[in-house]
Amino acid sequence: MKPSMKNKLGGLVSVAAMAASLAACSSHPTQATTCSLPEGPNLERALSAARFDLETGCEHEFDAYFQRLLTIAEGDPKKENKASFSDFLLWTNEAGLLSKRQARETYNRYFGVKYVSLISDYSVCQQTCPNQSAVMRDMSRELGDKEQGLLRVSADRLNYTRASNLYQETELVLQATCEACGPVE
Amino acid sequence: MKTAMTRDWIATQRFLGQLLSGCLLLPVVAAASPTAPTIKLFPTTVLEEIKHTGNVAAEMETGLQAVIGQLDEQQKLYLDSKCEGNEGDPGCERIARQLGKSYLEMLNVMADRLPEMETAVNATSSSLEKRIRMELGQKKTSWTLQELLIGEESGSSVASSQPSLRGRSGMRLSDRFSQYYQLVARSGGKTNSSLAVIASDIYLDMQETSSLIARTREEISRATLMEQLNQSFGTITPEMQEVVAGVKAILFGEEQDVMPMAIPPAGPADSAYESALQM
Numbered sequence: 404m405k406p407s408m409k410n411k412l413g414g415l416v417s418v419a420a421m422a423a424s425l426a427a428c429s430s431h432p433t434q435a436t437t438c439s440l441p442e443g444p445n446l447e448r449a450l451s452a453a454r455f456d457l458e459t460g461c462e463h464e465f466d467a468y469f470q471r472l473l474t475i476a477e478g479d480p481k482k483e484n485k486a487s488f489s490d491f492l493l494w495t496n497e498a499g500l501l502s503k504r505q506a507r508e509t510y511n512r513y514f515g516v517k518y519v520s521l522i523s524d525y526s527v528c529q530q531t532c533p534n535q536s537a538v539m540r541d542m543s544r545e546l547g548d549k550e551q552g553l554l555r556v557s558a559d560r561l562n563y564t565r566a567s568n569l570y571q572e573t574e575l576v577l578q579a580t581c582e583a584c585g586p587v588e
Numbered sequence: 589m590k591t592a593m594t595r596d597w598i599a600t601q602r603f604l605g606q607l608l609s610g611c612l613l614l615p616v617v618a619a620a621s622p623t624a625p626t627i628k629l630f631p632t633t634v635l636e637e638i639k640h641t642g643n644v645a646a647e648m649e650t651g652l653q654a655v656i657g658q659l660d661e662q663q664k665l666y667l668d669s670k671c672e673g674n675e676g677d678p679g680c681e682r683i684a685r686q687l688g689k690s691y692l693e694m695l696n697v698m699a700d701r702l703p704e705m706e707t708a709v710n711a712t713s714s715s716l717e718k719r720i721r722m723e724l725g726q727k728k729t730s731w732t733l734q735e736l737l738i739g740e741e742s743g744s745s746v747a748s749s750q751p752s753l754r755g756r757s758g759m760r761l762s763d764r765f766s767q768y769y770q771l772v773a774r775s776g777g778k779t780n781s782s783l784a785v786i787a788s789d790i791y792l793d794m795q796e797t798s799s800l801i802a803r804t805r806e807e808i809s810r811a812t813l814m815e816q817l818n819q820s821f822g823t824i825t826p827e828m829q830e831v832v833a834g835v836k837a838i839l840f841g842e843e844q845d846v847m848p849m850a851i852p853p854a855g856p857a858d859s860a861y862e863s864a865l866q867m
Contacts, residue, residue, distance in 0.1 A: 482861060489863035510865035516738060517867055521730040528725040538730065565738070572737045572785050576724065579788030580733075582795065583720040 438464045440471040446484065449475045450491050454498075462500050473513070473556055480558040485514050488556075512545055513552025516566045520545045521573070528584035535581050539574060546570050627723045627736070629787040634715045638790070641708040648701040655694045662687045692815050699808045706801045713794035720791055724784060736784055 438461035441449035453468045461468070472491070476484045489510055496506040508519045520541035523530045531538055546566065553563040666672075666687060671680035724733060 485861050485863065489861075489865055492865060507865045507867060510863055511867045514863065515867055517731075517734055519867070521734050523729045523731055525729060526726050527728050527730055527733055528721065531730040532725070569734060569738055573734055575792075576733065576737060576784050576788045577730075579791045580720055580724045583717045583791065584725040585721075 440464075440467060441475065444475065444478045446472070446476050446479065446487055450487060454491070454494060457495070457500060458498050465495070465500060469509070473551055476556040477551070480554075480556055482557050482559060485557045485559070488514065488552075512548050514557060515549075516553075516562050516569060518542050518545050518566075518569070518573070527577070527580055531577065532581035532584045535577060539577070542570055542573065627727075627783065629716075629719050629723055629783050631719070634712070634719060637708070637712040637715055641705075641712050644701070644705050644708045648697070648705060651697045651701065652694060655690055655697060659687065659690045659694065662690055688815055688818055692812060695808050695812050695815070698804070699812070702801055702805050702808070706798065706805070709794055709798050709801065713791065713798055716787060716791040716794065720787055724788075733784075 438456055441452040441456075443449065449472055453472055457465060457468060472488070476487070492501070492506040492510050495501040496503050501509065508522075511517060512519050520538060521531075549563060549566045553559045553566065662683060666680070666683045669680060669683065671677065671683060674680050675684070728736065
């Protein structure tokens with residue numbers, strides 16, 4: 404190939420690459436410049452900021468955003484905070500960030516009395532007893548999340564106590580039931 | 589020998605605690621039965637077995653109370669006669685031998701009653717095991733099990749009627765029985781959720797009792813031999829005094845404290861908000 408032809412071809416490739424890169428930029432929605440977690444004590448403002456960031460490219464930081472929102476809400480614990488988080492999680496589902504199931508499980512992990520760690524399709528003997536200690540560990544972690552969601556965010560002492568009692572009763576009943584089910588085969 | 593007797597006493601003490609529980613558990617079951625639960629954890633056969641176990645335990649308790657009364661009197665006589673530090677005295681030696689004889693009698697009562705007790709406990713444990721396996725282990729998933737435990741209502745009104753717990757770890761047996769008693773005394777009807785918890789607790793107690801009986805039976809023959817040897821020296825050991833004091837405390841309830849119930853705090857009904865995401 405002649406040198407002049409080679410130069411021309413090289414130029415064309417560069418132009419094409421630049422054009423492709425520009426086209427790629429214009430096809431994406433406006434991106435948040437940085438994924439900065441919301442600041443300040445106002446939960447509604449923080450939720451609004453989080454929504455903006457999460458739908459403009461920060462969805463991979465969802466967990467960090469959610470934790471920050473909980474921390475902000477801890478500054479002003481009240482029962483209404485439950486509704487704010489419920490609305491936020493419903494929005495995450497509508498925005499395609501979380502599936503309906505994920506949204507429901509996240510809400511209940513923090514603000515429900517029942518334990519999502521106990522979701523299962525098969526019998527206690529078949530599915531739960533072979534993993535009894537892992538199940539109890541998961542429940543224990545979830546109780547910690549409920550302490551944050553129910554007690555420190557929502558000031559809902561009554562339901563937190565119910566969740567705590569449920570943990571203890573489940574531990575006792577599972578211990579007896581798994582003993583009765585016999586050794587895992 | 590001191591170590592062996594102390595170990596024996598620990599096993600005996602734990603067993604006696606279990607024994608008393610057997611008697612106190614009866615009203616729990618009796619009160620639970622008329623509620624016609626949808627889960628059948630306490631059919632008539634199980635109730636009968638528990639009742640029988642309670643009767644056997646009561647008989648054993650009665651037998652022990654008599655001999656313990658005797659031991660108490662003899663120990664008092666020993667102390668009143670200023671026999672401590674005066675072991676060489678022929679009168680004191682005689683009292684000590686009588687004391688040792690009563691101690692042997694106590695061990696014999698236990699040895700006589702234990703096999704029947706063991707059979708009754710094992711039968712109850714086995715029946716409960718079958719019911720729990722079927723009703724909770726095979727018919728329930730862990731999700732439906734927690735729904736059973738939390739009660740059918742999702743509102744907070746149920747919280748006040750739920751039995752409060754009652755963890756097993758680190759709790760004295762007598763405290764646990766006191767809790768059972770209070771549970772029955774303050775609550776007329778039993779829900780399925782509380783029946784599941786009560787059944788679990790009784791079952792685990794029975795398992796523990798069964799293993800304690802087995803260990804106690806092993807220890808009794810050895811303790812009996814030791815005491816027969818003591819008889820030839822006519823002394824009462826500090827361990828023997830401890831055993832008698834401990835058995836008295838358990839049987840006559842000298843140290844019965846009422847365990848405070850960890851009931852949920854009273855608060856307003858949580859009817860203000862229910863999320864669309866609520867499970």
